[in-house]
Amino acid sequence: MSDETEIKRAKGTGAKFAYEAIRDEILSLTLAPGALLDETSLADRFGMSRSPVREALIRLAGEDLVVMLANRSTIVAPIDVTSFPKYVEALDIAQRMNTRLAAELRSDADLKAIAKRQRAFEAAVKTGKHLAMSEANKQFHMAIADAGKNPYLSGFYQRLLDQGRRMLHLHFQYLERTHDGYLLTDEHADMLDAIRDRDIPRADALAHAHTRQFRDNFIGFMQENYSATMPLATPQAAE
Structure with missing residues (x-):
């Protein structure tokens, strides 16, 4: 193996390591929204x-997790609370459509995959680690989307779930203070039951309620922590 190949592999590995490390810190809010990334x-x-770090930041910019400014500096992407109603509206539609399709089209293999992801989420909740919880939550919902057999809808859904992971972490923090345990585990189990029973109306209703629960708790968190400086309106689209 040539030295050039070794160098290329080292560069690729370095960029991947930097990307994953910075991404995890952004998603877990260890790096705060708006923080400067030098x-x-x-x-x-x-x-x-600096080259692999730059490559990692460019990749993160493509995922809307960092913003590269005109003066060549880079910051962690702010959480745009003003667009939250529109985000929830899109999430509600994507979540309901993918869950409806899963109830209609799921196979036995799909059910096993969804159940496996549900168990993984329950295990993640027990660790109390928000990064693991949000990743397991995403994988559960993507197993449902895969069961729906529509790659266009599942791709759109995945992007929304990725964009919402930092808000989901704030949601987890709110639940820790206001509930005994995580209601998401029960909601996930109910969604799996509806999909298993091919009960499309119930699957749709549960997916809709799931979005509302996330919406209401996130707004509760924001009002509790930022109401003095940030006006918040309850979005009406997901009623």
């Missing part, structure tokens, strides 16, 4: 050159 400091921290 390439030199990150390169020193990871023990690599």
Whole structure:
């Protein structure tokens, strides 16, 4: 194997490592929205050159997790609370459509995959680690989307779930303070039952209620923490 191949592999590995490390810190809110990301400091921290860090930041910008500004600086993407009603509207539609299709078209293999993801989410909840919980939550819903057999709808749904992971972490924090346990585990189990029974109306209603629960708890969190500085209106689209 040539030295050039080794160098290329090292660069690729470095960029992947930097991407995953920065992404996890953004999603878990360890890096706060709006925080400055200095390439030199990150390169020193990871023990690599600036090139793989830059490559990682470009990839994160493509996922709307960082913003690359005109002055060549990069910041963690803000959480745009003003667009939350529109986000929830889109999430509600995507969640309901994918869950309806899963109830109609699921196979026995699909049911096993959804049930496996549900167990993984329950295990993640027991760890109390929000990053693991949000990833397991996403995988559960994507198993439902896969059962719906529509790659266009599932692709749209996946992007929405990715964009909402930081808000979901705030949602988890709110539930920790206001509920005994996580209602999501019960809701997921009910959705699986409806899909197993091919009960399309119930699957649709549960998916809709699932979005409303997330919406209401997120708004509750924001009003509890930021109402003095940020006006919030309850979105009407997901009623």
